[in-house]
Amino acid sequence: MEVGITCASTGLHKSSSSSSSSWIVREKCRSRGKPNGFGFFRFFHRFHQTPSQIVLLKTKELQCREKNISKFVDFQLWCYSSEDIQAPAEESETNYGSIDEALILKKKSQDVAPHLRGNCIYLVGMMGSGKTTVGKILAEVLGYSFFDSDKLVEQAVGASSVAQIFLENSEDFFRNKESEVLRGLSFMSRLVVATGGGAVIEEKNWNYMRRGITVWLDVPLEALARRIAAVGTNSRPLLCRKSGDAYTNALEDLSELSKKRGGKYANANTRVCLENIASKLDLGDISDLTPTAIAVEALIQIEDFLMERWATS
Numbered sequence: 001m002e003v004g005i006t007c008a009s010t011g012l013h014k015s016s017s018s019s020s021s022s023w024i025v026r027e028k029c030r031s032r033g034k035p036n037g038f039g040f041f042r043f044f045h046r047f048h049q050t051p052s053q054i055v056l057l058k059t060k061e062l063q064c065r066e067k068n069i070s071k072f073v074d075f076q077l078w079c080y081s082s083e084d085i086q087a088p089a090e091e092s093e094t095n096y097g098s099i100d101e102a103l104i105l106k107k108k109s110q111d112v113a114p115h116l117r118g119n120c121i122y123l124v125g126m127m128g129s130g131k132t133t134v135g136k137i138l139a140e141v142l143g144y145s146f147f148d149s150d151k152l153v154e155q156a157v158g159a160s161s162v163a164q165i166f167l168e169n170s171e172d173f174f175r176n177k178e179s180e181v182l183r184g185l186s187f188m189s190r191l192v193v194a195t196g197g198g199a200v201i202e203e204k205n206w207n208y209m210r211r212g213i214t215v216w217l218d219v220p221l222e223a224l225a226r227r228i229a230a231v232g233t234n235s236r237p238l239l240c241r242k243s244g245d246a247y248t249n250a251l252e253d254l255s256e257l258s259k260k261r262g263g264k265y266a267n268a269n270t271r272v273c274l275e276n277i278a279s280k281l282d283l284g285d286i287s288d289l290t291p292t293a294i295a296v297e298a299l300i301q302i303e304d305f306l307m308e309r310w311a312t313s
């Protein structure tokens with residue numbers, strides 16, 4: 001059924017705190033059509049900047065006036081301008097480590113890219129597991145765009161940090177927004193998404209992420225605690241403790257979180273285990289592993305997963 005909606009432009013809210021160029025359009029309008037009917041709606045909106053992608057974030061039916069005839073719809077669109085699309089690899093300043101590693105990465109990405117068919121890659125893993133670091137490398141070599149779901153939640157809420165959202169709203173509020181963000185992203189293609197460390201808790205998030213390929217960065221807790229102690233916990237509200245040794249605190253809190261999350265990360269399609277890569281490369285310590293080596297392993301695991309999926313389909 002077709003539902004025709006024409007709405008007046010009521011507001012364009014561009015996130016002022018962010019250097020990225022995505023913004024939310026919120027509209028309320030009246031529509032004609034049967035309540036709960038499926039279809040598409042048309043709207044007219046004067047954009048200050050031409051969006052390159054628009055995603056319907058959420059709709060809510062506000063009120064039914066006369067049964068089956070008239071209703072009000074509140075909807076949000078998530079718009080991206082072309083500035084969000086990353087620069088091509090040649091213009092990038094990413095440090096890939098050694099030339100050998102960079103070449104292996106390039107070769108592997110060329111092998112995998114055609115098989116991906118534009119499917120998004122979702123990186124899951126505990127805080128500090130390297131989702132952002134490795135995700136940016138993967139996006140660049142695959143010619144994908146990179147998004148950090150924590151940053152997108154901050155933009156959607158208009159907050160300067162996840163910690164601020166936890167403090168001024170609540171963790172539940174943050175989790176709902178995180179799910180809305182993942183739902184929005186699930187309609188898009190050619191993205192590498194670094195998800196929040198706790199995104200795996202919600203079953204519905206898996207439904208969104210499974211529209212792409214999910215990759216678990218499995219890093220030992222001691223290494224996570226070392227990384228987190230080095231950069232501080234200010235941006236990580238679940239680890240914020242005022243006193244005590246930063247490494248010991250981080251290790252205790254991470255162990256607790258990891259226990260609570262049980263095997264949720266293992267729901268991912270593929271697992272990139274740093275201990276396995278270190279032994280494969282004959283390295284004594286996982287801290288000798290470069291982000292490029294981890295990105296290569298992620299591509300190997302993705303390729304294996306795609307081959308297996310096609311072999312059994």
Ligand SMILES: Nc1ncnc2c1ncn2[C@@H]1O[C@H](COP(=O)(O)OP(=O)(O)OP(=O)(O)O)[C@@H](O)[C@H]1O
Nearest residue numbers: 126127128129130131132133197227231289290291
């Ligand atoms: N392979 C690596 N070796 C050493 N340090 C790393 C490695 N990968 C990432 N790091 C460092 O660990 C910290 C966390 O990395 P990153 O932000 O990429 O993780 P994340 O999974 O996105 O974290 P969060 O979920 O908390 O946002 C950063 O300081 C980063 O520089």
Ligand SMILES: O=C(O)C1=C[C@@H](O)[C@@H](O)[C@H](O)C1
Nearest residue numbers: 127150162196197198236237
């Ligand atoms: O592991 C978690 O629950 C979190 C990880 C971060 O990425 C943020 O999403 C937030 O701090 C919660």
